[in-house]
Amino acid sequence: MAVSLAAPSLAITHVRLRWQIQHPDDTLVLGDAWERSYGDLGWRNLVPERPLPWYCAVHQNGSTHSYGVATGAASLALWQIDASGITLWLDVRSGGEGVILGSRALKAATVVARRGERGESVVNALSAFCRSLCPSPRLPRSTVYGSNDWYYAYGKNSADGIVRDADLVASLAPPGGPKPYAIVDDGWQDKQRFPDMAALTARIQSSGALPGLWIRPLRAQRDGDRKLLLPEARFGDRTDRFKDLAYDPTIPEAREAALETMRLAVRWGNKLVKHDFSTYELFGAWGNEMGPSMTANGWHFNDRSRTNAEIVLDLYRGLREAAGEQTVVIGCNTIGHLAAGLFEANRTGDDVSGRIWERTRRMGVNTLAFRLPQNRAFFIVDADCVPITKAVAWEKTRMWLDAIARSGTALIVSAEPGAVGEPQKQALRDAFAIAASSPVSVPEDLLLTSTPRHWRSGGGSGAQSKTYLWEEEGASPFSI
Structure with missing residues (x-):
């Protein structure tokens, strides 16, 4: 209708x-x-x-x-x-x-x-x-798996560290299988740690991995033209957010500045680009703050003749065009219902953590289970990374790694140096091999819990059931 x-x-x-x-x-x-x-x-x-x-x-x-x-x-x-x-x-x-x-x-x-x-x-x-x-999803040509530095570096990354990540995932990927990605997250703007981004992509490719980059296209600089910016009123009474300057994509010059960030990432040689923060920057709120309304009353875009959805779609289409046909695009803090058919993959849940297991359990498992029906229907679901760090017990991380690998969704690991020994390397080899085989695993207890434990993969005589003890020691009732 x-x-x-x-x-x-x-x-x-x-x-x-x-x-x-x-x-x-x-x-x-x-x-x-x-x-x-x-x-x-x-x-x-x-x-x-x-x-x-x-x-x-x-x-x-x-x-x-x-x-x-x-x-x-x-x-x-x-x-x-x-x-x-x-x-x-x-x-x-x-x-x-x-x-x-x-x-x-x-x-x-x-x-x-x-x-x-x-x-x-x-x-x-x-x-x-x-x-x-979604009759026409845009899906990647091969498996989306590899590394991202965020959950061990948290912005304190370096070009040498990224190459180390690329070496690791390339060495553990299945022989003859798809090449893994090595994604540079936030922090690359530091010229001392990242003196030459084009040279870095070449080093990543020499390692046997595919280069990827995180960007924040709507973010504006404080010394820029204020006439290109969205109004502070979109934040409502959250005045502490007024410092977060962002372009109004209904202004042609501002839209062009946002799209140039994507073009630059592609010119550097990246084969995957992950763009972030656009929903927050457009509407002034995070998804868990929105309730029935994505944004506060009492403000408008420069162009009032288009709806919010039309404005978002125009931005997404522009980013898609700027990325080109060969670049894999992952949306983060994006509106999945509007990203479907435009981006190959989409982050579907809030951040997991390389420091607090409860956050991975609560955010990651929930989004993997309940947004899994969108996988390959809208895009490839990205339920977020698998952080492998010294701060989180390996037996918990190993469950999350296995669940992601078997789900057929994106498998991106964030491996802290010093936290990856032979047991972790073997688990990663196994996980990458499973992910490359295009598996399908589904939760069996979706009606019963917010973090399903019982998962089934395969069918007939080859069916396999797995139970993950996410809450063996209980769950935290507090904010995380």
Whole structure:
């Protein structure tokens, strides 16, 4: 069902649609997230005011029924489920104010529904539904696996350290298999530690790995032209964030500055580029702060004739074009429902940790399990890295490594020097070999917990079940 909007003389903020459908009292409900998840995905009983971004599913009487909007929508879609029906909100604001369409008709969204089959597994139902939402995903030509320095270096990285990472993953990749990536994360802007980025990509390739780079394209410098920036009002009352200057991509010169960051990364010879922070910089909030609304009221982009979703899509399309056809693009802090079909991979959860296992358990396992239906339907899911550090017990890290490797999602390791001995090297060899074989592993207890422990891979006589004891010592109730 297509939803269109015409409002030649009004500034419209939202469109609301309602379907009267009776739901049994024992119905379970699942929703997605605006951008990354924050350990907060899961099935719950009916909570009428609960915001369910992009798509939702109900499980009742042994069947899983799904409702959503097709990817690439021109509005930000939010669902609600209650005992008497289903509500869909389409946010068509420009910034935090109504869009001014003028004579233009907006094709706001296409509503898609799928009736589940009784006895069908929840994961199969959700995976089939996600495939129906995105008919043309853009998938990489080979496995996305390798290294990223963030979770051991945390910005204190160096060119020599990156080459060491490249040597490690290249030596452990399966013979004759896909080449692994060696991704440089934040910190490369330091000219003393990274004097020549083009030379670094050449060194990485000489190691037998493929070079990759993290960028933050919307970040603006303090000495730049203030007329190119987004207004501070997008942060609402969070005045401590006013220092985070960002380009307004509806201003041509500002958009060009953002895209040039991507072009520069490609000119240096990178085969993969990971772009980050754009949702926060555009809308002034993190996904777990948004609730039913991605941004505060009372501000607007320079161009008020386009919706937030249209502005994001235009930015993503520009980044895609700037990257070229051969470069693998990973979005981080991006809106997956708008990135689908444009980027090969997408970070689906908030950061794990190389210091605190609880953060990896809470953020990583949750997003791997609940956004796995998006894998290869929207893009390759990146549930975040596998940090191998001295601060986190190896027996815990090994579980996370194994789960990621078997899932068929991106497998990126962050290996601290001195924390990788022979046991870790052998586990990495095994994990890379599994990942290169295009495996499929799914959670069996998705309805029962926020961090599924029981996973199944393969089928028939070759089926294998694994149980991961994520919370053997309990979980922390505190903020992390």
